Amino acid sequence: MQKFRINSIIFISVIAVIFGCNVFYLVRLYESIRSDVEREVMTALADTDIDDMWERAERARQMAKANGQPLMTKEEADSVYYAEHGAISGQVDEDGNFVTSAKYDNGAVSVKREPLRRDRSYTNQMMKAMSQQMHESMDRYYGYDLNITDSIFAARLADRRIYPEFVAIEIVSETDSVLLGNSRLQNGIDGYDVFRLCFNPENRWIYRACVAPLTSHILSQMMGVIVTIFLLMVAFAAAFRYLFRTVSKLRTIEEMKDDFVGNMTHELKTPISIAYSANDALLNYDTANDPEKKEAYLTIAMKQLKRLGELVENILAMSMERRKTMTLKPEKIDLPELVEEIAEAQRMRGDKEIAIDVQSAERVAVTADKTHLANVLNNLIDNAIKYSGESVAIAIKIAPDSIEVADNGIGIPAKSLPYIFDKFYRVPHGNRQDVRGYGIGLYYVKHILEKMEWTISVKSQEGHGTVFTINFPQP
16 A cells, blocks of 8 residues: 555656646647737737828828819829929949938939848838828828727737737837727726827827737637546546545555454354363263253354354355355245244244344235345344344334344444445444454445345434334335
């Protein structure tokens, strides 16, 4: 058992380490997925910015068309653009710089060199520059409708299979001062995941997008891994619990077997030694002239040999039942007659004052194996006698469908009642040594009755006796 305990500790430690590693990698996986999701949200926010500008441009065009005027002539647009930016051209020089030059209407020329960076996508840089130019041209003519912006943002998130319960966008400054508030954020931004996108670097205008916490979305993506790990851990725990219970049960059986061997040895030695002593007295002492003493010795030897035979018979019957090779020989039995015969034999034991009252309302006949049924009743009566005081009162009531055996003995503790029919089990009685047994009597009773398709139940209370009830089908 010590080896099993050490192996169990090692096994539990290994499971704990595996579980810790799984938790660590789950946290890492969560962080990785969250990073990807946040990147997707930022991309969706950038797409929202461009889509929103196209929507505003379309609404402005439709409004101008409805008023019968163009939004802006080409000449007006060119004059506004060149007045602010000049004629812009760009190329890449030999040193890998992106060179842009602007020539204004007043004749001034500005040249700007910006190194090309290989660590970023110029697609995004181009989109950013286009977005900035569109904002500079659009924002002064047509304002924002954040309700439409919110719906566009939700649609772009849905394109990426992200479905938050709440989204809202407002425009803030670099210092988080609200420039254009959203009515849906009247209670503040606490409790939301916040994303920021600077869409107008010159004025430092920023989209501040508030999204319902993305944790549930991230966990839904991890659910397969989480459930698999959880099931594996449950399987490990269940397997270990089953193994531990099995080993504990085997240990209990081993202890019960040792007790059985000890008790059986004592039970076998006692009648053998008594019978041996009686025969030794007959052989070595002059008993021919003392008929009473001779009869007493022979009676003692006969009783002990009978007891030994019953013990061996029970053990063999239990062994045969375990191997499923025992066959019953059913016959029709007059139950009151059989019970009265057994009771009469038990009354003559002489070691205690025994009163057995047999009550039968009517003649009851059953079909059963007479030998084994007699053994069952003898076992119940024998237990009632052994676990009673010096005066034994047993009441046997026979009904058309049951036999009840009640005694005035010491009773059975409530905690022991569920186990009294288990093999090798004996009810603990402290240091009391006057009652010997080997823990197979009631086990034999239960299994013989089950083999006959009968049932047995027990009621008992410490200090108030025990009642065994055998139920059998009516013929």
